[in-house]
Amino acid sequence: xxxxxxxxxxxxxxxxxxxxxxxxxxxxxxxxxxxxxxxxxxxxxxxxxxxxxxxxxxxxxxxxxxxxxxxxxxxxxxxxxxxxxxxxxxxxxxxxxxxxxxxxxxxxxxxxxxxxxxxxxxxxxxxxxxxxxxxxxxxxxxxxxxxxxxxxxxxxxxxxxxxxxxxxxxxxxxxxxxxxxxxxxxxxxxxxxxxxxxxxxxxxxxxxxxxxxxxxxxxxxxxxxxxxxxxxxxxxxxxxxxxxxxxxxxxxxxxxxxxxxxxxxxxxxxxxxxxxxxxxxxxxxxxxxxxxxxxxxxxxxxx
Numbered sequence: 322x323x324x325x326x327x328x329x330x331x332x333x334x335x336x337x338x339x340x341x342x343x344x345x346x347x348x349x350x351x352x353x354x355x356x357x358x359x360x361x362x363x364x365x366x367x368x369x370x371x372x373x374x375x376x377x378x379x380x381x382x383x384x385x386x387x388x389x390x391x392x393x394x395x396x397x398x399x400x401x402x403x404x405x406x407x408x409x410x411x412x413x414x415x416x417x418x419x420x421x422x423x424x425x426x427x428x429x430x431x432x433x434x435x436x437x438x439x440x441x442x443x444x445x446x447x448x449x450x451x452x453x454x455x456x457x458x459x460x461x462x463x464x465x466x467x468x469x470x471x472x473x474x475x476x477x478x479x480x481x482x483x484x485x486x487x488x489x490x491x492x493x494x495x496x497x498x499x500x501x502x503x504x505x506x507x508x509x510x511x512x513x514x515x516x517x518x519x520x521x522x523x524x525x526x527x528x529x530x531x532x533x534x535x536x537x538x539x540x541x542x543x544x545x546x547x548x549x550x551x552x553x554x555x556x557x558x559x560x561x562x563x564x565x566x567x568x569x570x571x572x573x574x575x576x577x578x579x580x581x582x583x584x585x586x587x588x589x590x591x592x593x594x595x596x597x598x599x600x601x602x603x604x605x606x607x608x609x610x611x612x613x614x615x616x617x618x619x620x621x622x623x624x
Contacts, residue, residue, distance in 0.1 A: 327533050328472050328475075328537060332468050336467075338455060338456050340372075341374065342415075344454075346415060347379055348456045351381065351424060351457075355391050355426075358385045358386040359391075359459065363382040363384070363449075363456070363467070364379070365448065365452075365454070381423070382424075383427070384427055384428070385428055385429070386429060388426070392407065401426065404572055405427050405428070407573075408425050409423075410422070410582070411424055436473050436474035437473045440477075441554075442565060443481070443506055444562060447499075447503030450477075451519070453471070455468075475534045476537065476538055478499050479496075479534050480538055480540060481551070482498055492531040493527070496520055506559045571610055581598065585598055
């Protein structure tokens with residue numbers, strides 16, 4: 322049985338481009354903005370899960386052939402290469418309502434690497450093991466590349482999870498464990514109840530895709546030493562990923578217009594606090610970032 326073909330077909334069907342109007346309008350805006358080197362736009366996250374923009378920030382990944390000339394600032398391109406992705410904040414007004422979006426910009430090369438077993442951090446293969454919509458793609462070939470990358474993300478997620486598991490568990494338990502591990506690498510880990518709801522709301526999908534992925538992986542059971550090593554890797558993965566995320570927040574503060582506002586929004590969301598910025602602080606994003614980080618002792622988020 323060609324499980325790879327079955328897994329790819331299932332993913333290809335899942336990512337078809339149907340979504341609500343606000344997400345489509347933001348996609349149209351992004352398509353025009355990045356049209357020259359645009360390959361694909363992925364819509365994902367909470368707004369997709371609940372199928373509404375009300376009360377949610379829309380999450381997008383914009384995949385480019387190359388960063389130049391879409392990202393004109395050399396400093397921004399440099400940071401995007403060494404610490405992808407670059408993240409931007411956009412607003413659109415629709416019927417008197419403001420639609421807000423967080424947009425990550427990445428090259429196809431970086432996207433493929435981040436969703437594969439070549440990447441130690443789960444930032445991409447953890448995120449894209451969950452449902453997404455491929456809301457724009459330039460060619461069928463691009464759709465195929467993205468579909469394969471999503472398949473790799475799912476297999477990498479399950480592979481890294483099951484190798485750290487001491488006893489045999491069900492596919493459902495495997496997904497819940499993996500979601501807890503990957504969300505645990507974030508600066509603001511989700512609660513167990515939230516993670517359980519993410520799985521339960523799409524249980525059939527996770528079980529069906531998980532079964533096909535595991536059939537392809539054919540993972541052998543590990544011994545005690547190997548399991549301990551895999552657990553250590555998850556421990557290291559957590560601190561490595563949190564450190565990278567702090568660096569990304571610092572990068573966001575001064576590599577693009579509105580970066581300090583995005584940083585404040587992100588920290589408010591992570592910490593559940595209100596941060597007021599003066600006009601002078603907005604004009605000096607680097608100094609403001611250092612001040613905020615020392616005030617909140619942000620390095621403690623690594624622990």
